[in-house]
Amino acid sequence: MPNVAIPNHVDAALENGLEGRGISRKGALSLIEEAPLAALLQAAGAVRDRFKGNSVSYSRKVFIPLTHLCRDYCGYCTFRADPQPGVPAYMTPDEVLAVAEAGRRAGCKEALFSLGDQPERVFPEAKEFLRTLGFDSTLEYVAAMSELVLLKTGLLPHSNPGLMGEKDLCRLRETNVSVGIMLESVSPRLGRPGGAHWRAPDKVPSLRLRTIETAGQLSMAFTTGILIGIGETPEERVDALLAIRAAHEKYGHVQEVIVQPFRVKLDIRMALAPEPSTDDLLRTIAVARLIFGGKMNIQSPPNLLSKDYPDLLAAGINDWGGVSPVTKDFINPEAAWPQISSLAERTAKAGFVLRERLAIYPEFSSRPEFVSEQLQPFVRKLQGGDGYARGECNPC
Secondary structure: OOOOOOOHHHHHHHHHHHOOOOOOHHHHHHHHHHOOHHHHHHHHHHHHHHHHOOEEEEEEEEEEEEEOEOOOOOOOOOOOEOOOOOOOOOOOHHHHHHHHHHHHHOOOOEEEEEEOOOHHHOOHHHHHHHHHHOOOOHHHHHHHHHHHHHHHHOOEEEEEOOOOOHHHHHHHHOOOOEEEOOOEOOOHHHHOOOOOOOOOHHHOHHHHHHHHHHHHHOOOOEEEEEEEOOOOOHHHHHHHHHHHHHHHHHHOOEEEEEEEEOOOOOOOOOOOOOOOOHHHHHHHHHHHHHHHOOOOEEEOOHHHHHHHHHHHHHHOOOEEEEEOOOOOOOOOOOOOOOOHHHHHHHHHHOOOEEEEEOOOOHHHHOOHHHOOOOOHHHHHHHEOOOOOEOOOOOOO
């Protein structure tokens, strides 16, 4: 550890974290609030190196924003929209296929479906579009478009459509190799008037945790994580990470945990809110690594740290997430993806090797309970012998 006086209880938490098996709530709180950043990063990096080696993964994806309509009004979001005259409520099947095919031609292997949460419950325009195509819900349409993309292009769908019940997840399980929902926070305070989740009924923490747990009961590889800088306290960040860990300990299905920073945009309710600093982001990532231990895949998006994104490696991440050579990040449209050739070069400069993975991690794709019989041939076609993408070509 660096030659800095560290309180005994903080030093004990760091030592426990170095074992790579996870730390207690008390230990995590001491680290996020008191640990010297250099010591914390050193511990998190050491755990990552011991369990993950020098490989850092990413998924080459195409981003399909199926609908921007959403019944939630989160204070930080520019993705969602209300119906507008002349603006289609959803992408049509032909539009979905066109984007997916462009991704396939560019070497993508993942089709990421992102969309607003249950718009048909509040917008007649959404209900009418779905009815015209023969669907009762947006989640039914997601499942149908996932199947269309899978069968027509071979891209592996990963859907991120908000709250999902057991029936919805069972339907998606047949065509999606993984699904996700960001927990974001476990703080009910954020749903009060003026808070980040005010007027956002789908951001109730207990409902999002229920989706995460239901996916675990169904053995679905799952992506989740936290959003920092939206008004939560350090203690609430720790509690959100621990809630994810508890679900994973029960079902073993969380394949990656994302630590994502809030970013200011001009046309949001939180336009004057402060962004988390880089040190704050690094500290939170490092604590996440020590909470989950060495086996979990920890991710933070490179485009949200701009040119300084290699600094994230020091905090213990081992994955960059999805990066698209075709489509922008529709959630953060102001933040361009790094070129994959640059990502590989800068990852190498930091001492790591960039590996292309699929939308399902190797440790999950090798277990038949996590891949439906229908999906197995599609996964095998894109997968190399070690579970990563077949014929990786990171710089191209």
